[in-house]
Amino acid sequence: MTTNPRKRLHQPNNSPTKKHFSRLPNKRCPYLGTIDRTRLDFDLSNMCSITLSKTNVYCCLVCGVNFQGRRERTPAYIHSVETNHHLFLDLKKRMVYCLPDGYQVIDKSFDDIVSNLHPTFTEKQLRVLNQNSITKMSVDKKEFIPGFVGLDCIDDTDWINVSLQLLSQSKPVRNWYLTNKNTEAIQSTLVRSFGQTLRKMWNKDNFKGIVSPFEFVHQVFNRGGTLWKPSVWSDPFIFLSWLLNTLKKDVLVFNKKKRTVTGPLSTAFVGKLKILIEKIDLDDEMNEKKEKQANQQTGSHKIEVINSQGSGPRIITLKNSSEPNNLVDSKNQIMELEIVNQKGKDQKKKINLKNIEKEMEKALNKQQTKNGNENENENENEDENENGKERENEKEKEKDKGKKKIIQIESNYDIEKNKNIKYVDQQFFFLSLDLPVKPLFKKSLEKNLIPQVPIYTLLNKYNGNDYQELPIKKERRKYFIVNHPKYLLVHIRRFVKHIWGIEKNNTLVNCPLKDLHLEDYIHPNSYYTNPQDNLNKNSKKKEIKYNLIANICHEGQEAGKGNFFIFLYNNTEDQWLKIQNLDVAVVKPQEVSVSESYIQLYELQNN
DSSP states (O other), X not given: OOOOGGGGGOOOTTSOOHHHHTTOOGGGOTTGGGOOGGGOOOSSOOOOTTTOOOSSEEEETTTOOEEEOSSTTSHHHHHHHHHOOOEEEETTTOOXXXXXXXXXXXXXXGHHHHHHHSOOOOHHHHHTTTTOOOOEXXXXXXXXXXXXXXXXXXXXXXXXXXXXXXXXXXXHHHHHHHSHHHHHTOOOHHHHHHHHHHHHHTOTTOSSSEXXXXXXXXXHHHHHGGGSOTTSOOOHHHHHHHHHHHHHHHHHHHHHHTTOOOOHHHHHHOEEEEEEEEEOOHHHHHHHHHHXXXXXXXXXXXXXXXXXXXXXXXXXXXXXXXXXXXXSSTTOOEEEEEEEETTEEEEEEEEEGGGHHHHHHHHHHHHHHHHHHHHHHHXXXXXXXXXXXXXXXXXXXXXXXXXXXXXXXXXXXXXXXXXXXXXXXXXXXXXXXXXXXXXSSOOTTTTTOOOEEEHHHHHGGGBSSSOEEETTTTEEEEEEEEEOOSEEXXXXXXXXXXXTEEEEOOOEEEOOSSOEEOGGGBOHHHHSSSGGGGGOTTSOOOOOEEEEEXXXXXXXXXXXXXXXXXXXXXXXXXXEEEEETTEEEEEOHHHHHTSOEEEEEEEEXXX
């Protein structure tokens, strides 16, 4: 008698099948006490230690080694039999299994382990993240503050560590990347690894109290290609610029599908500049400088004048009279007037400075009548109509003799007349500040002195009044800020490239830790509360103040060498922390202000 094959699937309740063991009660798992949390490290790559495969990988909760598979003859199964280790964590599904029996174990004691593997944050936790700073204890009895943990330096990548520490202090960027649903939907592995690293840095259940950004560094080297190399010194400013633009690009590709325009980096760091660009000719500029130097030696000045009658420009040269017989008084108020046209010098006359306008008008009138007579002699064969027009012009000039003539001095910087000037709007992540050039020769007493400069002096670059010369591009520019960001990144150009290599400028920048006023460098249409107030001189400016929250510094005398570290401000405890790779220490605020700052992060105050 044959049995129905379907009845074979229904086994008795007391038969130990795979399906029955997969639902085994938690009380019957005797291996929960074998877990060793000090050996668990989920920062490294999720790869099998035997087959080097990244699929179906399990972590042994007893020794912390990764193995592949769960069935018979797999590395994980063999390891459980040989070493008597039974609890394994699925690194993808985040479930715990007991091998070699193969049943799933569900227990609340695994929550902290899963949190270390894949930290998650709720909206309520994000709101109180900066309000309550709680000192936690690692499994090896070391204290740490979530968000201010040390980072392991992998292949001399301290320039990556300080960049991660700086970006983790921006609240909108941090909150966006701490939300799992934002990063998991993006296909970019760089965005995912960056978000995973930030979540581990702010994880309060961290077993070690430190974070190893191995996966993020690996993705940086893969994405950057030959731009970044392990064990090679790199500039954190160049890396941070590349990272911000790359993350922004990857997020915008994802946001286009959701029909959103801005991302977290744009809302936090992006500002807007208005740039006035003027093209210059270096040869003409050199000639102008030579003429100015010659005029200063001879005491003469040239002014290009356009009279009100529209007869064309005239160049008037004023020379100080150096002859003692021509002096009227000791104040040297007698000057020599030369009127020059295309043919050369036509007239010389000594005038009094007190009546310079009247004397110039008389000289111009005489010069015009003289030019008219010369034109009549040269053009005797012209038509009578042209002579009649010249006589009418002379009569109009005689009528206007009593009227005051308008003298316009033509300016090379007049935007309406000079076609070489244009305005350009440009977005920015950083405000770059130029340090003063170090002197080539120093006095004996000044060799041991370190030069200092206030940050407001460097910010004058963006006041909209001072020109910044760019000889290579044959232009000069004026900058002023139109839109200021919520988080201001300031780059102090401390490393300068030249033909001999990279030179470091050790000048210290004195900057306030709080209340950095920026309203004097903002365009008037931006800093007034009411746009019509910019016409009223008595109207008060809207105060724009920033507080320093992060400061990247360089330690070393030479560029291309040395180390980078960062100062971070903990607002809940009102203290400054110095973080250099794995070392975290509390420092005084005075140490932050006298450091060799390279990249600074300011947070806008909420008025």
